[in-house]
Amino acid sequence: MSSSLHTEDSQWKNPSIYSRKDKSLGLLCSNFLKLCDREGVDSTIGLDNAADQLGVERRRIYDIVNILESIGVIACNHSDVKEKGEGKTSGSHKIDNRKEKSLMILAQNFVKLFHCSDVDLISLDKAASALLGDVHDPMAMKTKTRRLYDIANVFVSMNLIEKIRSPDNGKPVFRWIAWKENPRSGSAVAAKSDDSMRRTFGEEITNIVPKRCRDDSSSDLMSNGQVKRLKVAKDDELKDKKQMSAEQLNERGTKDFVFGPFGPSSLPRPGVSGKENLKQIQNWEDLASKYHPQYQNKAASELFAHYVEAWESWQVEAANELHKQHEH
DNA sequence: AGCTCCCGCCAGCCT
DNA sequence: AGGCTGGCGGGAGCT
Numbered sequence A: 001m002s003s004s005l006h007t008e009d010s011q012w013k014n015p016s017i018y019s020r021k022d023k024s025l026g027l028l029c030s031n032f033l034k035l036c037d038r039e040g041v042d043s044t045i046g047l048d049n050a051a052d053q054l055g056v057e058r059r060r061i062y063d064i065v066n067i068l069e070s071i072g073v074i075a076c077n078h079s080d081v082k083e084k085g086e087g088k089t090s091g092s093h094k095i096d097n098r099k100e101k102s103l104m105i106l107a108q109n110f111v112k113l114f115h116c117s118d119v120d121l122i123s124l125d126k127a128a129s130a131l132l133g134d135v136h137d138p139m140a141m142k143t144k145t146r147r148l149y150d151i152a153n154v155f156v157s158m159n160l161i162e163k164i165r166s167p168d169n170g171k172p173v174f175r176w177i178a179w180k181e182n183p184r185s186g187s188a189v190a191a192k193s194d195d196s197m198r199r200t201f202g203e204e205i206t207n208i209v210p211k212r213c214r215d216d217s218s219s220d221l222m223s224n225g226q227v228k229r230l231k232v233a234k235d236d237e238l239k240d241k242k243q244m245s246a247e248q249l250n251e252r253g254t255k256d257f258v259f260g261p262f263g264p265s266s267l268p269r270p271g272v273s274g275k276e277n278l279k280q281i282q283n284w285e286d287l288a289s290k291y292h293p294q295y296q297n298k299a300a301s302e303l304f305a306h307y308v309e310a311w312e313s314w315q316v317e318a319a320n321e322l323h324k325q326h327e328h
Numbered sequence B: 001a002g003c004t005c006c007c008g009c010c011a012g013c014c015t
Numbered sequence C: 001a002g003g004c005t006g007g008c009g010g011g012a013g014c015t
Helices: A025-038 A047-054 A058-070 A079-085 A092-100 A103-116 A124-132 A138-157 A246-252 A274-290 A296-327
Strands: A044-046 A074-076 A161-165 A172-176 A230-233
Touching: A025 A047, A025 A058, A025 A138, A044 A047, A047 A058, A047 A230, A058 A074, A058 A103, A058 A138, A103 A124, A103 A138, A103 A172, A124 A138, A124 A172, A138 A161, A138 A172
Parallel strands: A044 A230, A074 A230
Antiparallel strands: A161 A172
8 A cells, every 4th residue: 555545534544443334334335436536537446456555355345336336437357258148047046036135236236215205204124124115124224224334424424425323213224315407407496495406317417405414535436526437357357458439338328228116126127928028137236337437427317217217107107007997 | 322434255257 | 176256244333
């Protein structure tokens, strides 16, 4: 570790004053993003390299990468791996099961909870039970909550969400604080109430509410005010690899993707067959791997625009379904 | 005492 | 067979 990517905290210079927070995923995440900031746009960072520079094990980098990948901030060089998940192999069941439980999917679903439910404040146990669906296993709840803590800490460090005390019971809850405008129109949406704002997004990812839950080291995603798309690879993979140009990707546009339900993936979507439901989930999961625009603010805005779009169309569909049922 | 979440074991997959 | 990835839960630190 040549230079200090860590905070200026004296703890780093004096190991005897160890604090658990020094090793938090959130802090690691902001350090990781700072590391990314040192690289050029669309750069590729080696796992070992990142782990070395941040003074952590590879294992922790996997955690960060998966969470960041879930919101499209970074991309991984594993397209070759992903191709295999198309369900032909005998072990696809296991793979699907594993994938379903992955940090990445969990993080995506966690984000969906904020944008596609009517609640403003979400506690982690509420989120866990919502994401677990019909499962009522206490152990599964505990595990899911632990993972949500990991994800929440990373999101807090990126100022996507903030942690506050619930006015009702004083328990910690999380609230989405990024994107206050509609990304599709690019114009500000008149603020009626907190509630009416929930499903509208916009603003640059870095143009965030200046509230801080943690120290300042976790504030800026990128010092230049933009978030770069970054690739993470094994160090020996750091050779020339063809990647789609931003133009190509933009041409694809958003219409190629059909988005699924906005509950946990385990919950069936009303009015849609299981097969179709699965296909749409698959499409949604493909988004992160297919769509890699150059700058995250655009990527994230469009990603969340998809949430809104799909949610709205689902609501229309559900309303129609309900209407039909009443007619009969 | 309950909450939070770091740490590293180890299963499953890949090369 | 060995390496890589990442789900998982023990248990220690924090409040």
